[in-house]
Ligand SMILES: *[C@@H]1O[C@H](CO)[C@@H](O)[C@H](O)[C@H]1NC(C)=O
Ligand SMILES: *[C@@H]1O[C@H](CO)[C@@H](O)[C@H](O)[C@H]1NC(C)=O
Ligand SMILES: *[C@@H]1O[C@H](CO)[C@@H](O)[C@H](O)[C@H]1NC(C)=O
């Protein structure tokens with residue numbers, strides 16, 4: 520059975536214990552998957568710029584760098600900021616990505632998965648100025664995923680790091696807050712809502728799941744990523760330009 524990097528399956532995986540879910544991924548992680556993922560973040564193909572590979576490479580490096588909590592959170596937020604700000608990958612790019620990682624990583628990844636995951640990862644708590652997923656990792660539930668600051672060793676594998684990030688971005692791990700509501704509402708839009716993952720929040724909370732979100736926003740830019748067009752980036756994206764410089768100079 521192929522494991523799918525899909526939002527819905529991740530929700531189902533989250534319904535297992537975190538330990539089970541993590542060990543499924545751990546059993547199937549392999550050096551060929553690691554190589555495939557590293558080849559994406561170090562690729563000279565400008566089209567992979569839509570994944571914000573420089574910042575993602577730093578996220579992968581967390582697995583072996585024994586970061587402080589603050590470094591960890593800022594590294595994740597940096598990737599999300601770049602990834603959500605550079606524009607969407609084209610389906611051609613996702614096909615290339617899929618051709619590179621699917622077999623070695625034992626997954627099936629397609630444009631729908633990409634679009635849904637991007638929306639999920641780009642939910643930002645603008646009040647706290649932190650992406651929901653990064654916030655959840657530091658909410659106190661991080662130990663459930665073996666991703667706590669003192670156990671980052673256990674996630675040195677890039678595939679497992681990605682899997683953990685995706686797992687904690689589902690409502691199951693999110694504290695009963697506006698981020699959880701945002702994730703639920705996104706899930707409804709994407710056709711996969713399942714309130715049972717939020718039952719532990721109590722009836723008073725689940726009754727308000729459809730209420731207007733306070734402070735949580737979708738920050739994914741909707742325009743398509745243009746590998747060759749640095750000028751298409753917003754003037755405020757100075758940091759972004761720096762991280763993209765490697766690609767821009769190639770063309
Ligand atoms: C993991 O790999 C094993 C053996 O290769 C396979 O039987 C199993 O279905 C895989 N699990 C997932 C979730 O891909
Ligand atoms: C992606 O895969 C899902 C699940 O198999 C499928 O429902 C969907 O139609 C696929 N999307 C694309 C764009 O191929
Ligand atoms: C991590 O380890 C340090 C030193 O042992 C300890 O002071 C700190 O409380 C631990 N942090 C967490 C989140 O467990």
Ligand SMILES: *[C@@H]1O[C@H](CO)[C@@H](O)[C@H](O)[C@H]1NC(C)=O
Pocket residue numbers: 669670671672673
């Ligand atoms: C991290 O890895 C080092 C070296 O392999 C090991 O000595 C240390 O105990 C590990 N720490 C944790 C929290 O697993």
Ligand SMILES: *[C@@H]1O[C@H](CO)[C@@H](O)[C@H](O)[C@H]1NC(C)=O
Pocket residue numbers: 658659660691692693694695719
């Ligand atoms: C952590 O997740 C569990 C399981 O979903 C949930 O019961 C608990 O309320 C969460 N803890 C926090 C601090 O959000």
Ligand SMILES: *[C@@H]1O[C@H](CO)[C@@H](O)[C@H](O)[C@H]1NC(C)=O
Pocket residue numbers: 721723
């Ligand atoms: C749920 O809301 C009702 C009505 O506002 C209130 O009486 C009750 O105390 C609340 N329950 C909890 C657990 O907060």
Ligand SMILES: *[C@@H]1O[C@H](CO)[C@@H](O)[C@H](O)[C@H]1NC(C)=O
Pocket residue numbers: 707714725726727728729
């Ligand atoms: C939220 O709205 C969706 C779509 O209208 C609906 O299917 C769902 O049952 C609602 N959820 C709650 C908890 O009211």
